[in-house]
Amino acid sequence: MTKESSPPAPPSPKASPVDVEHLAHLYRQMFLIRRVEEESARAYATGKIGGFLHLYIGQEAVGVGAIAALRPDDSVVTTYRDHGIALAKGMSARSLLAELWGKKTGCSQGLGGSMHLFDKEHNMLGGYGIVGGHIPLACGVAFAAKYQGQDRVTLCFFGEGAVSIGGFHEGLSLAALWKLPIVFICENNEYAMGTPLSRTLSVEDVSLKADAYGMARDRFVADDVLEVQARVGAAVERARKEQAPTLVEMRTYRFRGHSMSDPAKYRTQTELDEHKQRDPMTRARERLLTLEYKEGRISALERSVEEEVADAVKFADESPEPDTSVLAPTTYDGAFAY
Numbered sequence: 001m002t003k004e005s006s007p008p009a010p011p012s013p014k015a016s017p018v019d020v021e022h023l024a025h026l027y028r029q030m031f032l033i034r035r036v037e038e039e040s041a042r043a044y045a046t047g048k049i050g051g052f053l054h055l056y057i058g059q060e061a062v063g064v065g066a067i068a069a070l071r072p073d074d075s076v077v078t079t080y081r082d083h084g085i086a087l088a089k090g091m092s093a094r095s096l097l098a099e100l101w102g103k104k105t106g107c108s109q110g111l112g113g114s115m116h117l118f119d120k121e122h123n124m125l126g127g128y129g130i131v132g133g134h135i136p137l138a139c140g141v142a143f144a145a146k147y148q149g150q151d152r153v154t155l156c157f158f159g160e161g162a163v164s165i166g167g168f169h170e171g172l173s174l175a176a177l178w179k180l181p182i183v184f185i186c187e188n189n190e191y192a193m194g195t196p197l198s199r200t201l202s203v204e205d206v207s208l209k210a211d212a213y214g215m216a217r218d219r220f221v222a223d224d225v226l227e228v229q230a231r232v233g234a235a236v237e238r239a240r241k242e243q244a245p246t247l248v249e250m251r252t253y254r255f256r257g258h259s260m261s262d263p264a265k266y267r268t269q270t271e272l273d274e275h276k277q278r279d280p281m282t283r284a285r286e287r288l289l290t291l292e293y294k295e296g297r298i299s300a301l302e303r304s305v306e307e308e309v310a311d312a313v314k315f316a317d318e319s320p321e322p323d324t325s326v327l328a329p330t331t332y333d334g335a336f337a338y
């Protein structure tokens with residue numbers, strides 16, 4: 001193993017004192033994502049949402065912890081499993097749900113839908129439907145920041161199903177060669193649709209792929225949101241200060257099927273239950289209690305999320321459909337200006 005490709009020195013977040021208010025903030029974000037996803041599933045079942053819907057339930061600690069390591073002007077690029085990432089990056093629940101409902105008030109005026117969330121204001125530069133196809137795009141975002149002399153970092157999320165795709169290797173190769181300020185985050189949830197890891201990868205340690213490109217790497221189980229923040233934070237610092245990319249593999253698990261049409265019969269109930277018992281969101285809640293953050297304060301925080309989600313559902317329900325003016329943009333300034 002070369003010096004450059006050694007895993008970064010593991011930070012020791014558990015040893016440092018915990019900022020309880022910050023942990024409460026991260027817990028609130030995870031709980032918001034969970035509740036938004038549950039409402040989305042309900043809306044899908046009643047026909048308010050059409051097309052595909054891929055839920056993030058179970059993986060919240062990855063997106064929330066990783067994005068907590070960013071500055072607001074840093075960018076994220078991700079897959080179709082993008083709701084949690086968008087919320088963590090600052091998109092409002094109103095804007096998200098209205099988009100899923102196909103309404104004019106959605107982040108893309110109801111035209112993108114679940115897989116194509118986009119929010120320029122918060123530098124959430126897209127969910128993308130082509131597996132691995134967005135990785136070169138994320139490299140382009142990182143290249144632009146470097147070219148413009150800005151110290152902005154890009155986070156690129158993808159599943160383990162993407163690492164055998166050409167775009168993954170092309171992206172990592174150029175990112176290392178051109179020293180791009182980017183962190184590649186593999187959300188290894190053990191299944192690509194219904195295909196288990198053991199049938200998609202000859203070497204199950206995804207992070208090892210970084211060695212081929214002389215890139216730093218890290219690998220861990222993403223069950224502690226603060227640890228995610230600390231370890232991704234180390235990679236973000238490397239990207240910002242040294243213009244050096246990192247591949248971070250996080251082991252995680254999705255509690256629902258691949259999409260709403262997947263009953264997930266390829267895994268056992270026992271396996272699912274075991275993972276649910278280690279639910280990172282519940283662990284964050286329990287940690288708060290051990291840190292003397294009282295049950296009453298957690299309940300109040302959860303109530304505020306319930307109100308936020310109920311308001312977003314009402315907003316999406318009552319919002320208008322897109323009108324035909326979006327079909328014929330009249331101005332063009334480098335981006336479609338509907």
Ligand SMILES: Cc1ncc(C[n+]2csc(CCOP(=O)(O)OP(=O)(O)O)c2C)c(N)n1
Nearest residue numbers: 081129130131159160161162189191192193
């Ligand atoms: C290039 C390409 N091939 C196939 C598909 C169909 N497809 C959609 S999701 C998916 C599985 C991807 O799994 P993974 O990358 O592990 O991400 P996860 O869904 O687990 O988050 C596949 C094969 C696609 N969208 N794009």
